[in-house]
Amino acid sequence: MKTRFAPSPTGYIHIGNVRSAIYPYLLAKQQSGKFILRIEDTDRARFVEDATTLIEDILKWLGLDWDEGPIVGGPNGPYFQSERKAIYLEWAKKLLASGQAYADDTDAETIDKYRKVCYNKKIPFLYRDFRPENPPQWQEGIPIRFKADPKPRKWYDAVMGDLEAGPETQDDIILIKADGLPTYNFAHIIDDYLMEVSYVIRGVEYLPSIPNYLAIYEALGIEAPGLVSLPHILAPSGNKKLGKRDGAKSVTQYRDDGILPEAMLNYLANLGWNDGTEEEIYTKEELIQKFSLDKVQKSGARYDETKLLWMNGQWIRRLVNEEGVEKFYPRTQGFWPESATNYSDEDRIQVLGIIYDRLKTLGDLREMTDYFFRDPQIDLDVLMKNKALKKLSEEEVSGLLQQSFEKLNGLEDWDEQNLQDALNELLAETGTKPAVLFSAIRIAVSFAPFSPALPLTLKVLGKNTSLARIQNVITAIEND
RNA sequence: GGUCUCUUAGUAUAACGGUUAGUACAUCGGGUUUUCAUCCCGACAACGCGGGUUCGACUCCCGCAGAGAUCACCA
Numbered sequence: 333m334k335t336r337f338a339p340s341p342t343g344y345i346h347i348g349n350v351r352s353a354i355y356p357y358l359l360a361k362q363q364s365g366k367f368i369l370r371i372e373d374t375d376r377a378r379f380v381e382d383a384t385t386l387i388e389d390i391l392k393w394l395g396l397d398w399d400e401g402p403i404v405g406g407p408n409g410p411y412f413q414s415e416r417k418a419i420y421l422e423w424a425k426k427l428l429a430s431g432q433a434y435a436d437d438t439d440a441e442t443i444d445k446y447r448k449v450c451y452n453k454k455i456p457f458l459y460r461d462f463r464p465e466n467p468p469q470w471q472e473g474i475p476i477r478f479k480a481d482p483k484p485r486k487w488y489d490a491v492m493g494d495l496e497a498g499p500e501t502q503d504d505i506i507l508i509k510a511d512g513l514p515t516y517n518f519a520h521i522i523d524d525y526l527m528e529v530s531y532v533i534r535g536v537e538y539l540p541s542i543p544n545y546l547a548i549y550e551a552l553g554i555e556a557p558g559l560v561s562l563p564h565i566l567a568p569s570g571n572k573k574l575g576k577r578d579g580a581k582s583v584t585q586y587r588d589d590g591i592l593p594e595a596m597l598n599y600l601a602n603l604g605w606n607d608g609t610e611e612e613i614y615t616k617e618e619l620i621q622k623f624s625l626d627k628v629q630k631s632g633a634r635y636d637e638t639k640l641l642w643m644n645g646q647w648i649r650r651l652v653n654e655e656g657v658e659k660f661y662p663r664t665q666g667f668w669p670e671s672a673t674n675y676s677d678e679d680r681i682q683v684l685g686i687i688y689d690r691l692k693t694l695g696d697l698r699e700m701t702d703y704f705f706r707d708p709q710i711d712l713d714v715l716m717k718n719k720a721l722k723k724l725s726e727e728e729v730s731g732l733l734q735q736s737f738e739k740l741n742g743l744e745d746w747d748e749q750n751l752q753d754a755l756n757e758l759l760a761e762t763g764t765k766p767a768v769l770f771s772a773i774r775i776a777v778s779f780a781p782f783s784p785a786l787p788l789t790l791k792v793l794g795k796n797t798s799l800a801r802i803q804n805v806i807t808a809i810e811n812d
Numbered sequence: 813g814g815u816c817u818c819u820u821a822g823u824a825u826a827a828c829g830g831u832u833a834g835u836a837c838a839u840c841g842g843g844u845u846u847u848c849a850u851c852c853c854g855a856c857a858a859c860g861c862g863g864g865u866u867c868g869a870c871u872c873c874c875g876c877a878g879a880g881a882u883c884a885c886c887a
Contacts, residue, residue, distance in 0.1 A: 338887095339887090340886085340887055342886090342887080372887065374886090374887085375886055375887065377886085378886070378887085436885095440884095440885080443884095443885095451813085454813060454814090455813090455814080456813080456814045456815075456883075457814090457883075458883095475885055477885095492817070492818095495816080495817090496816095497815075497816070498815080500814075500815065501815060501816080501883095503883090505884095506884080506885050508885085509885040510885055511885080513885090515884090515885070515886080515887085516886070516887045517887090520887090535881090536816095536817070536818095536880085536881060536882095537881060537882070537887090538881095538882090538887090539816065539817070539881070539882080540815065540816055540817090540881070540882040540883070541882080541883095542816095543815095543816095561817085563817090563818080563880090564880080564881080566880090568823090571879060571880065572880085573880080573881085602824080602825090603824070604824080604825090605825095606824085606825060606826075608826075608827095609826085609835095610825095610826075610834080610835045610836080612824090612825090612835085612836060612837095629818095629824090629825080630817075630818060630819095631817090631818045631819065631879095631880090632818080632879095632880070632881095633823090633824065633825090634823060634824075635823095636823055636824065636837070636838085638823085638837065638838060639823075639824070639836080639837045639838080641837095642836090642837060642838090643837090645849090645850085649850075687849095689849065689850045689851090690848065690849040690850070691849090692849090700848090718846095718847085719846095719847090720846065720847090755845090756845085759845080765845085765846085766845040766846055767845080767846050767847090768846080769845095769846080770845070770846035770847080771846045771847070772846090773846090774846060774847065775846095775847085778847095780847085780848090781847070781848065782847045782848030782849075783847070783848075784847095784848090784849090785845095785846090786845090786846070786847095
């Protein structure tokens with residue numbers, strides 16, 4: 333079992349196209365086979381300088397390590413098509429020699445004329461109907477065309493099932509362009525053969541071209557690999573496939589926003605595939621074990637970022653619960669607010685330990701933890717207009733805070749249990765409901781729209797900070 | 813227009829021809845000593861249409877409709 337991911341370095345990788353890396357990877361690993369990365373850079377006009385690095389970074393981030401390809405090398409390199417020019421030409425010449433291909437110097441305008449003739453007659457345009465009678469001798473600079481031998485074709489697609497196509501689907505396609513580089517249509521066939529790829533997994537947009545590929549395999553006298561078509565991932569709205577124009581975010585962007593690779597892999601693998609059970613959280617290892625092409629959905633699946641976010645939250649909780657906060661902590665590097673800069677890892681781990689179950693992305697840390705690292709801006713309106721406090725006067729709130737201050741100030745050990753007990757006693761002593769007392773303290777200490785459970789928040793804030801903040805609010809009310 | 817493909821709630825999906833058509837996200841409601849979230853409970857909500865085959869069809873067959881892909885010296 334050998335599979336491949338063969339992207340073109342034409343820009344960033346978005347969620348619409350990583351899935352065609354994920355499935356081949358899973359399949360290869362499942363069968364203890366090899367996963368190849370090949371860069372299809374034959375289109376020089378669309379070539380983007382850093383795109384290859386970007387592709388490599390994303391695959392590494394997702395944990396999709398390739399066994400052969402750029403960086404790691406392999407027995408059938410090079411793995412950049414631009415470096416394989418001579419190989420393609422050699423194979424094209426074989427076809428030329430056997431009369432299964434021909435040199436064709438017909439210019440674009442003439443071809444366009446043919447096309448228009450058919451268009452006006454409302455008949456399908458097939459270049460083979462206009463095949464030049466006396467093709468020139470091939471020389472550099474002249475494109476090479478395949479000489480189609482159209483016939484009914486049948487093949488099996490592990491996702492789509494049994495497929496067939498008539499002769500009208502096959503035409504004289506360009507094999508080698510005028511610039512001497514091969515077209516995708518030809519290059520991938522040679523590469524997959526030479527690299528011994530056993531399953532070619534790609535998007536459905538290639539499906540209409542498969543009869544042509546079958547014809548080329550036949551002409552070359554080589555066996556076709558398994559041909560698999562993957563349905564598109566659809567944009568959130570409309571019925572189009574997800575693409576850059578729909579604002580499809582790059583995978584890099586999601587990584588930088590704090591999506592975990594586990595969640596990304598899990599979500600994408602599950603979009604259009606399930607193992608027949610109701611399970612939907614899978615580790616990479618489970619995916620490798622359970623994935624199968626015949627359970628891949630045939631229709632396009634709509635991309636749903638909300639579910640990705642939900643799944644990311646699930647993964648954050650799962651990882652923290654399984655391996656502990658300390659082990660998870662390094663992943664949060666770079667996601668903390670500026671105010672946390674001068675705090676130690678230990679301090680941040682404490683905060684992470686009480687806030688992680690509210691995170692949807694790691695990026696949420698920036699918004700949700702600021703008050704742990706610096707004193708919040710006191711805003712008495714926020715305090716007094718709070719749902720639970722708005723019926724109280726400033727004096728009453730101030731009184732509550734004063735009582736709380738004294739009670740908490742008397743605490744010897746500032747730990748969760750003691751804080752909880754003290755708060756319970758305060759409740760009895762002040763004769764207020766939790767909603768009132770806890771809201772007052774919580775807001776005084778954080779001025780945040782929400783925070784973790786009060787005893788935990790106070791504990792992590794520490795005695796000095798907590799008391800100082802309460803005192804500051806009392807003073808602010810006095811001066812109001 | 814030709815060719816090919818697809819069709820279960822808003823979304824992703826499950827259901828070897830026999831189920832009150834299941835699950836998850838989203839939405840709405842409720843519960844857990846504040847808030848937000850987690851967690852738990854509950855509600856809403858679907859077999860594109862029309863024929864057949866069958867005792868019985870989401871499931872098999874045919875037709876229709878709708879949607880998508882593709883018809884490059886791009887991949």
